[in-house]
Amino acid sequence: MERFKASLLKEILLLLHDKVGLLLMYLMPLLLVFIITIVQDSAFRLVNENRLDILIVNNDKGPLGDSLVQSMKNAGSFKIDVKEGVDESQLANLTLEGSKLATLFVPANFTQSLSSNSQRISDAMLSEFGMETVERENSGNEKEVQGGVKLIFDPVLQESFQVTLINNLQTMISGIESKEMIRQLYADMGYDEIPSKILKELNRNRTKIVAKPAMSGESAMIPNSTQHNVPAWSIFAMFFMVISLGSNLVKERLSGSFVRLQTIPGSFLHAMFAKIAVYSFVALTQLMIMFAIGVFVFPLIGLPKLNLPSHIFPFLLISVLSAMAAISYAAMVGTYAKTQEQANGFGAISIIIFAAIGGIWVPSFVMPDYMVMISKLSPLHWCLEGFYSLFLKDGSWNQLMGPVIYLVVFTVLCQFLSLWKLRRQHYI
């Protein structure tokens, strides 16, 4: 026990001396989680809250242009600015200069166009019912009035948002068209306006869509930038210990300290177990600090609060398995690297690549299919999958089984390869 305690103390002193390693393990992920969460939060809000910033140029001389503007405002999905009397040729510049994601141009004859269409449909319907059609000023002139709206997009706006906006607009215009058509029909039948009972039914007649995230339990966690970034960057931080632990191992090997330990019975294994213990502590404190920031600090700066999973034991299991996977990988790199530069370079680059393909930077669900397949090679992906199951899906054991099996196999494989190499080098 004294040997283990001495080895622990030695490892702690070496770790405290490794200022760069400590900064990389604790400060860098903290900065990253703040920066990336703030940046991504606006994108997540755009997706989740649909607050697209839109300019509407309403040149319509009739009332339907105003109805369309009102519908857009009522939708609550857009941040609307309205201008009038702007020439169509200025729309592109107006969009870019005003930093709007899109500009909706409502032409001067928008109401006229919709009314004209409604009149034709009303006439056709009355005729179909065998009723007398109304004599109009422009009867016999069948020329269709062109009064379609125009939508000018900022080139940076993703296609998915463009489609969303067009679909929203189409729905609103369809609603206005339907209402105008019914109003026209009633007007042609001699009513001044649509009877209130009909109007009420028209407004009520909407098919409800209930949308909610898929979860196995009763948890109501909503995916947001915090729920992705805090676990993601915590995992990245844990794996980045390869810089500290990897170079620590190489240094001891190259300095001859390991050789000296070989001549002291049993001391080498004590030294290795002490390393694992100290770096396990590091990994778990990294997680605790990052999660605490997600829970307590993020809400203070306007970011979504991190909702911790309700199942504590699976949460601890995934945390410990992730830590062990990170330590085992770092130990393997440190065992195989010939120099500290090699351990640092290979270690850092490999973790960055694992992070990129593993969905740390960009969630793997937005990746193409072949990248999703490749992402399964990354241990960071499986750590993240485990935390995703817990944080977003209220993870059941079935959902956690994949990550647990992968992480156990990965850890055992790394440990085996490290021990095999150390054995070949006669350290054990």
Place this chain on the structure above:
Amino acid sequence: MTEFKQSSHILKVSGITKRYPKADAFSLADVSFDVFRGEKLGIFGPNGAGKTTLISILSGILPETSGEVNYFIDNQSTNFKKILPKIGFVPQDFALYQELTAAQNLRYFGTMHGLKKTELEDKISSLLTILGLDHVGNRKLASFSGGMKRRINLAIGLINDPEILFLDEPTVGVDVQSKVAIMTLLNELNAKGTTMIYTSHHLREAEDFCDRTLLLDNGRIIAEGTLNDLLKQHSAESLEDLLIHLTGKALRD
């Protein structure tokens, strides 16, 4: 030599060979010799002769490819694991933690050797004093000169009061003051009964230090005996002269 032959064996090496994986040639080939309790055996030879490989095998760091190394306690052949706690090893490299202080290094390796706290603290204090480092015991090794680090390297090898001490170039790269301090301590320890197996390129120092000499070249023993006997036998004036005479002037890798 006669004096030591009358004393007991501590080590008997019988026909050991060593071939590293993927190596074309043997690093050691059919090496046999005895080491007697209390003697100072010097192993010399040009670069690549196999000195470090031999010391590494004797101290249990490397396995031999073939042959046998037998250790003795009270003239009885014993298991290597039993002799291991009685071995001290001073490698050529600074096998220590530069980020820790001198005392922390000694405390760590001493604890790993199984020394109890009071005994260990006394030993640390005594070694630091003997080696003239008591005033810098709480300074990190990173701030030490090469000579100071070399003395700490030796102190760590002595922390467990070894009965047999392997010294691989213990004075390489140090100033004359450090060298004198190290050699004086080694002679004192030897006078108290510690057996020493030593390699060095400082041949003048080795002439004064060693009781018996083993010359290696290309992994084979080319001469063995007391320095005086060897000098007479080969009509050489010094150890350097003897080495040149036996191994030639051609440069080695």
